[in-house]
Amino acid sequence: MPTAYPLPTNVSPATVANTASLLRIVAFGLISAAAIASRLFAVINFESIIHEFDPWFNYRATRVLAAKGFYEFWNWFDPTAWYPLGRVVGGTIYPGLMATSGVIYNFLHYFNLPVDIRNICVLLAPGFSALTAWATYMFTAELKDPSAGLLAAAFIGIVPGYISRSVAGSYDNEAIAIFLLMFTFYCWIKALKLGSAFFGTLAAVFYFYMVAAWGGYAFITNMIPVHALVLLLMGRFSGRLYVAYSSWFRFVGFQPVRTSEHMGALGVFGLLQIVAFASLVRSHVSSKQFQNLLAISVVTMGVLGAGAFVVMTYKGWIAPWTGRFYSLWDTGYAKKYIPIIASVSEHQPTAWPSFFMDLQMLIFLFPAGVVMCFRDLRDEHVFVIIYAVVASYFAGVMVRLMLTLTPVVCVSAAVAFSTLLDTYIDPTEPEATTTEAPTAAPTTTTTTATATPDSKKIKKAVAAAQAGNSASSIASSTFNDIVSATTRKGKSSKSKGIWGADARLAVLLNAIGMLAFFVFHCTWVTSNAYSSPSVVLASTNSDGSQHIIDDYREAYYWLRQNTPQDAVVMSWWDYGYQIAGMADRPTLVDNNTWNNTHIATVGKAMSSPEEIAYPILRKHDVDYVLIIFGGLLGYSGDDINKFLWMVRIAQGVWPDEIQEPNYFTPTGEYRVDDRASDAMKNSLMYKMSYYRFAELYGNQNAVDRVRNQAIPKVGPTLDYLDEAFTSENWIVRIYQVRKEDPLGRDLKSANAFEQGKKKKRSKPVSKRRVIVN
């Protein structure tokens, strides 16, 4: 038979297999290395430091765990958070992350490797990214073949959509969650294929781990039942499905079944029992009756279940959906009723550029891959298809859920890409009439690891070749699928393959070029966009050299060193975790936004005039107020830009006292210059931000570089607060709350007295004359 290029004929299949596996291992090692290395940009550009906001809490919690052990951690009540309410940490968090690093820490120390807990936390995410690559490899291998698996692993190793949450130092739940997600799914698929209770149980175990690690576990809780349900509806019920699902669910059964997130799982389980029973019946009654029976039972079950569910929700026996869950479906819900959720930047909807930024070429390989899943529609492919639809919707609604989309995109893109490569590397050339199938046609191992020869692929080739003459021959499922696919496309059984080397070369070069471009893209995005630990900012000087802006840590360390241990610091909730982590001072509110009223109180204090804010500050024992101000540097993520959210949240609780429209100019603009509204000018936030800002500019007029507006010469005055600290670039400003006046006057008049102004008599007096006799 003709081949596109000459093949060595004297290689034994064993050798081929060995070389293949060796190459696979080498390739995988390289992929892991790349995955870890590409996440170290942050450490190289800056230093080994915890990033962002939430990681600071995880880091702090991990230190407690490592220091005091798990039981103390479980009972940990943090009196310095949410002062004076305090926060019950142990019971209210997902301990999976901390537990993981705690275990690693103890493990290393058991072998006398004195590794600092911080470095473990910093490097946890890259480490797990390698594991994720492995899980993805296994998953995709189940889906198509190991070569596709390697491609998928490579993709997920360096794709920005995943790197964005797992660079070194971003020590957050997502870091390990994605690995757990993929591995759980792998176990589920495996269990489904083999019908093995072992893998089902394994899936359940990792599902548990996931539950302990990330709030997103509800995704799995619903993905697997949906998959099972769809399989049922496709009439693909089998003992394997029954075994896999039951063995998974019997552990999930421990979960509190009263929350709606778990209802689906329960319902499907019930349905599955029915169907199983029905299939048992099947062996006795005839198929026709069985069909009706099955149909009826399924329908009735569905109706009953739905009805029961509605009733229970209506009666309030089962917990209603959580707010975040609502905000996923009713997209207008959050902005209306829970502004705190809506105010978080990563809960914003996703515009298409961020899709392309995070996934680049995968984003259009992804539909192609889905199509191929449809071609040979095995159970696991159905899973991928469902996953694709659901995840792409979620990713569109919330930026942060891009994370759940990324794996499936990588998988299906890998499927598409490797199919492409297979097709064009496969050396066999079709003929008008094939005489007989060639025996094992070994192919050379080309440079790319993805082209490693592989028995399965050869079989496919064989099958393809045989497709011509023998329609009724024992054939693998793949073969059937291809035939069915092709016949559906109206093509009668034709021989499959590519003629000539130039065509192959064209496509392959094209493909390799795309891969190279992808690598360049990922490197650029990772190093530029996703590697800055928002605690330390970097700017490039005019001569191109990098200039580090370290105001946050400067200010936090000032607090740590110059204030009493129990001095309460009030700030907007974004900075709560950082203050607790770096300055080690009690805070009023922080990033787990569990108490809306408390946050609204802070919002009210920030958006009210001094004399209204002062009693609030005193009541909450506030000693220092910390704000972020970017006006001098042009740092746009500052509090004045977040101010409207503070107003909105405060308005939610005190609609009569705080009203958003008052903070706009009559023409509806959001201004901070001399045209700003009175409510704006008198608000504590405005005063603290622009206090003595104009003085900095001397004679020429002061300009806020974020809002690009000129600040009035005569700046605001503060009577109830003293400026305590302002960082180098004015990004962080800290104010000290003054004590009551010793003479019991209000501080405004006390200040007036200090400046020597006379207090006018509070009572008009007239002179009287009397006679002395």
Add this chain to the structure above:
Amino acid sequence: MKLFAFLSFLALPLAFAASSDGKEKLTSLAASGNGVIKLNDEIFDLLTAPSRDWSASIQFTALDKRRRCAPCKEFEPSWNAVAKAWTTVPAAQRDHHFFATLDFDDAPGVFQKLNLASAPVVWVYGAARGPYQTGKTQPLKYDFSNGFEAGPLALHLSNHTPVPIPYKAPIDWARWMTVISGLLGFALTIRFIAPVLQSRWTWAIITICTSLTMTGGYMFTRIRGAPYTGADGSWIAGGYQNQFGQEVQVVALIYGTLAFSVVMLTMIVPYQSSPARQRLQIYLWSGVLMLVFSVLVTLFRVKNRGYPFRLLL
């Protein structure tokens, strides 16, 4: 002295009379206006009289064509609905709160007096005297931040009315009918369209379309209510975190084309019978792939200025 006493003696009943018959007038107006009092200058002054023992919610609007106030027209129905709901309250409480509408063209003077620059605006005047007296003399402004719907409006105004406004969202019969008829139609035609539904490629097309629209940023435009095109007719929005409705279509189309070419290369082309046509198609689709991809990159460079890479163009 005596004169003064006499005057005061005269004045007191007059004042009461004024307020009371003013109230009757307002009540009748409200009844005639289906719960809403149509205001002009003097009725406005009467309604917001300093000696009022009733509270009032007033909608300042500009419904005239020439004003071209789209939000006014959008808000009008929900206002009337809430006002109508208020008429069902027993007279005892009802006559302590009035709903009124003041159109700009009826009383521009009032707009100037209150220096209102925009419409629609809703102000609530609390009662100055009487059982439902409120300390505040200044009217409260209703915040449109959660939309023009009647539900939130009624909820908010209920804080200022003697009794909560018994507003119920009307049942959307039309929707129900469509849903039911749709279900029926489906049930009837099931046996005809069953083969279509059972074909995997139907589902494939559905799936692909969904994921394409989603990855094209459809949800963004939906949630943010982004316009189809820019005000200046530009179809592509500046800025990395922003986009227009039209971009969804363009981007989805591009993704679709690219995906399609890949699918062609992998699933159709190999089944070609003649080498020539196959070769032609291969080059064709590779070219399409290359070209459209570089178009996509160029488009992305427009959105994200800092992006350093480029392909053919």
Add this chain to the structure above:
Amino acid sequence: MGTRYRSILANSWSLLTFLLVVFITFTSATSSKSASSTGDSVVVILDPAKKADYSIFLEELQAKGYTVTIRAPKDEKPLLIEDGVPNFSHVVFLASETKSFSKDINPQTLVELLSSGTNLVLTLGLKQNLLTSLAPEFSLLLPPPTTPLVSFFPERPEPPSVIPISVDTTSTPNDSFSVLSSDVGGSIWFSGTAFALSSNPLLFPILHAPAESFVGDLSDASGLVSDALADAAEKGGEGLWAGSSLAVVAGFQTLVGGGTGHGTDAGSGLEQQARVAWVGGASLFSDEFAKKQIVEKVHQERGMKVVGNASGNKQAALDITGWAFQERGVLRIDDVSHHKLNESGAVEMYTTNDEIVYTVHISSYNPSTRKWEPSSGLKDLQVDFTMLDPYVRTALLPVRGKPGAYSTTFRAPDQHGVFKFVINYKRKGFTHLHHTMTVPVVPPRHDGYPRFLSAAWPYYAGAISTSIGFLLFCTLYLAGEAKEEKKTKKE
């Protein structure tokens, strides 16, 4: 000639007293400490020319062990505050008639002295000076300048602006400390202005004006008093300063520890507490009034008899300064402790619904022995257990057998959070007692809950059914395997 001679004599006499003062100053500096609880050094701001008029008062102060320094209003030295540190622990301001002072004597300085714990005795004059502008800060309402307090009763040879005020007209409420001791027999001669007190909880009257007195102008003799009173009455008394609600002596206790008692406000703040005595006229301290007889008509069987008693001025001056210098009515929190019931030793956090025992030790200063002695005399002491709002507010009762100890036992609320023990004892004339101490109240530990909850039955049921289901599943599964094999065999 005569006048000149007299002036020379006066000068030499004043010089002499000055030397005497200086001498006594040295001696008393070496002698034991004063009766005050806060310090011995007193600076008296006084025109040297007037020194002779207050010799009795000054000597009495020195007899009490104070080191008295006289400073003329115009002198640059000694400064009241040097580098933010007060040089004296008490300031007596007798230069009531002086108009101009050296620049470091100004209202701001005086307030600064107060906030750094220096006690003041301030005497107002008829003329306007810095005190006139300072008084409103203490929420005193002064009549217009050059209008003394006048009264025509009782009938007496003295001019109407020199008034005998009988001490028992002063009424001090029960919960406040009576500044004028019972040693102040009879009446006090007073001449000067009176003032009204606006409602400031820190301010309280020590000596009220007589009911029939009022503030009027004596500068010239035109017009009629009846008119004055009449047209005031026509205006409903508006603008007329009269009656016993006016005070001629008032006390003011500065606010400290009013803060959170926490973070930057930590510290008991006792040492910073300062007292101010406002006196309507410096003459109350003068030798003239101290020596002056008070003539009263006493009823007897055979008509009236005129008796003359010594005035109470000397004692009153000592009482007023004694209170102002924190000799009397001075309290202190020695120690605060809390622990669980039936346990000893402090705990750093409580669990909800714990029984908490809270104990505080309070002692008061005894000027005679000049020692702090435990005092169990407080009737209405109470403690709050508060988080944002007080959850518990209960009385602290004296512990029998433990002098100075007050204690109570209460149950922690069923609410976790960071709570504060707050003692806030502010009584007029007494030192303010303010003390806060934070302690977290935490929910029970994971094993601190009851084992079996009836509410949790669904979960127990779920668990049990699941395990049973597992067993069933296994058996069924195995059975199913067998059947499948059979089936395959059949086919």
